[in-house]
Amino acid sequence: MRVLAVGGAGYVGSHVVRKLCDGHHHVVVLDNLSTGHAQAVRAASRGAAELIQGDAGDQTLVEDILRSRKIDAVMHFAAASLVGESMQNPSKYWRNNVSCTVELLDAMARAGVDRIVFSSSAAVYGEPRQTPIPEDHLKSPTSTYGMTKLAIEHMLAGYHSAHGIKSISLRYFNAAGADAPGDIGEDHDPETHLIPIVLKTALGLRHRLSIFGTDYPTPDGTCVRDYVHVCDLADAHLAALERLAGQDGASAYNLGNGAGFSVREVLRCAEKIVDRPIAAAEDQRRPGDPAVLVASSKLAQRELGWKPAQASLEHIIASAWAWHSAAPDGYSE
Ligand code: UDP
Numbered sequence: 001m002r003v004l005a006v007g008g009a010g011y012v013g014s015h016v017v018r019k020l021c022d023g024h025h026h027v028v029v030l031d032n033l034s035t036g037h038a039q040a041v042r043a044a045s046r047g048a049a050e051l052i053q054g055d056a057g058d059q060t061l062v063e064d065i066l067r068s069r070k071i072d073a074v075m076h077f078a079a080a081s082l083v084g085e086s087m088q089n090p091s092k093y094w095r096n097n098v099s100c101t102v103e104l105l106d107a108m109a110r111a112g113v114d115r116i117v118f119s120s121s122a123a124v125y126g127e128p129r130q131t132p133i134p135e136d137h138l139k140s141p142t143s144t145y146g147m148t149k150l151a152i153e154h155m156l157a158g159y160h161s162a163h164g165i166k167s168i169s170l171r172y173f174n175a176a177g178a179d180a181p182g183d184i185g186e187d188h189d190p191e192t193h194l195i196p197i198v199l200k201t202a203l204g205l206r207h208r209l210s211i212f213g214t215d216y217p218t219p220d221g222t223c224v225r226d227y228v229h230v231c232d233l234a235d236a237h238l239a240a241l242e243r244l245a246g247q248d249g250a251s252a253y254n255l256g257n258g259a260g261f262s263v264r265e266v267l268r269c270a271e272k273i274v275d276r277p278i279a280a281a282e283d284q285r286r287p288g289d290p291a292v293l294v295a296s297s298k299l300a301q302r303e304l305g306w307k308p309a310q311a312s313l314e315h316i317i318a319s320a321w322a323w324h325s326a327a328p329d330g331y332s333e
Contacts, residue, residue: 001241002026004071004113005049006056006104007078009036011186012119012175012233014044016075018184019234021045028069030054030062031078037187037331044184057100062107073115073241074108076101079148082192083123083288086145097148101155109163115244116156117237120169120252122226122293124150132226132258132296135171143288153252160250168240173226173256173295175233177316178323185323186230187330194266195227195317199324202274209278211263213285216292222263224292226256229310229319239304253304256295257311266313273318 008017008029013036020027027049029041041051050069054061056078065071080086080096108116123146124139141147149171156167176195178185186196200206214221236255261269271278300306310316 001072002070003028003241004065004069004074005029006074006076007031007036008049008075009033009038009041009051010077011188012172012230013075013077014040014184015179015230015234016077016237017041017049018044018179019231019238021048023238028052028065028071030056030065035188037333039331039333040184040187055100057103059103059107062104063111066107066111066113071111071113073117073244074104074113075117075237076104077119079119081145083143083145084192084286086143086148087288090144093144093148098151098155101152105155105159105165108165109159114165115241116165116167117240117244118152118156118167118169120153120171121146121149122171122173122254122256122295124153124171127290128293131292132294133254134296135252135254135299142290157250166244166248167250168244169250169252170233170236170240171252171254172233173228173254173293175230176227177229177231177310177319179231180319180322182319182322182326185320185327194225194263195270195320196324198267198270198278199274199317199321200328202270202276202278203324203328205328207279209267209280210283211267211280212283212289214282218262218291220262220264223289224260224262224294226258226260226294227266227313227316228256228308229316232308232310235309236300236304236306239306243304253300254295254297255300255306256297257308258295258297259311260292260294261313266317269313270317273314273321
């Protein structure tokens, strides 16, 4: 299949690009490189993917790429994704995430491309009323980021009715880890995610980990999250692509392991893997963090045939460690 990976130079996108290339799909990446890395595309695809630097919101450019590269399906990873920043600067999120997706979908409609896999998020649910969270759980996002992801899911339903564009939204829980060789991985600036921060602290690149909140209603008082290996997320994208070939409609699936780990458990597990103590200090709660976020991924298992193959927390952290210790400063470009 000929796939356009929009935002394919980012963390999840580059891991999906690798799987697509390994599966002998033809991959074109469109990325404005505002947060992504050209080197991630080269390394992930081993030079096989074409990288075009440009915006998802440039409808003329996207339509031209879709037509000239004879694209069959789009995967849409491009988004601003910092919950805190989305509260400070909502304009950036509504523009980057929602407005750009309008342009992208209009380009698809004009070019007659009728399949899209969209990177959604557990943030669409907000504070859960039920754990593990099923897909039909109430959607009440507590951040602008979550609202933009939910708005795009609604948008996809509308483009399906009006233009026949079939879609699958994949609601990621906590993406973590790196592909086994450790040559691609997570490289955000600023880094806000727990596992990379813990490992950068172990490498001496950060002073210490701040544990955000120790008075949550959880067994050890710290937040519980469902960490899912980025390569398992990548597998789900390929399964979604396959399903879109036969299925009509606009649907959504949770992607998680169904098991939660607290901040302290992640820290202890990382200390075991790096075999040294990691400095940590208790800190205030981070605004907007729900106490527990754990996915029910039964629907993805049933309908996509997806089963996480790399579910253990030890394995997830060890794979992230292989990347961070090999490239402590991340990508060079
Ligand atoms: N966290 C923390 N210290 C940090 C970063 C994160 O205690 O420096 C906590 C955060 O409050 C949350 C969990 O780790 O409970 C996972 O946060 P992350 O940002 O990795 O993912 P999120 O769940 O927000 O998508």
